[in-house]
Amino acid sequence: MGYSYHQQDDCVCTTVKKIVDAQNEVAERQSHRCITSCEQSIKQLTSPTRNDSNLKTTIPFILYCKQSCQPFIASGVFKQPIDGFPNETFYDCIETPILRAKKFVKGSECCVVVELLRPVNANGIPVADSGEKLCDFFSHKGPFKTIQFRETGICLTLDLNDFSTIACLDPINPLPKYKGKKHHCHHCNDHCRKKCHCHCHHSHKPS
Numbered sequence: 001m002g003y004s005y006h007q008q009d010d011c012v013c014t015t016v017k018k019i020v021d022a023q024n025e026v027a028e029r030q031s032h033r034c035i036t037s038c039e040q041s042i043k044q045l046t047s048p049t050r051n052d053s054n055l056k057t058t059i060p061f062i063l064y065c066k067q068s069c070q071p072f073i074a075s076g077v078f079k080q081p082i083d084g085f086p087n088e089t090f091y092d093c094i095e096t097p098i099l100r101a102k103k104f105v106k107g108s109e110c111c112v113v114v115e116l117l118r119p120v121n122a123n124g125i126p127v128a129d130s131g132e133k134l135c136d137f138f139s140h141k142g143p144f145k146t147i148q149f150r151e152t153g154i155c156l157t158l159d160l161n162d163f164s165t166i167a168c169l170d171p172i173n174p175l176p177k178y179k180g181k182k183h184h185c186h187h188c189n190d191h192c193r194k195k196c197h198c199h200c201h202h203s204h205k206p207s
Contacts, residue, residue, distance in 0.1 A: 013110040013160045019059050020101045022046050038168040056171035060098050060117055064165035071097045071134040076116050076154035094129040110160040117149040124175055150175040
């Protein structure tokens, strides 16, 4: 189940800050662990049950733009090998509405580095790499149902003041990014500026 928060001022900033703090707390105890759904997810993350043998590491979330009230669909570019030419690479692009908070920019309370998480099916295969709306990334048709999310290594630096709402998903352990694909951090793009009017800063490599 997901949970949404829609308030004024620094609600989104405060919620993402709690997510990062919770993730860091769990990471200290167990190398890289997390949980889900804003207030409830944060509690699940920091207070796992005794029966939970597979502790979660990440709270995935969706941001909604202030101006349009629409979900923010992030996009990023990465390098991957060309089939049949292992020493050659090309640039590819993906879009996703699912984000993971990595860290806040030093000295800032609302500027955060996020990683794009790729929706995948039960076999770890991407369900969609682009879409016009949120539901385009969540297929209900087997075998393409969205079951899990995969790390990409692609990062954006976002100003959370440009978003009005955050919706958190249940805590997960994201699948590792594909081997052999050299994902790079990506600056905010035209899609971001046009749909969210966000102020984008320099990109960071995920830690």
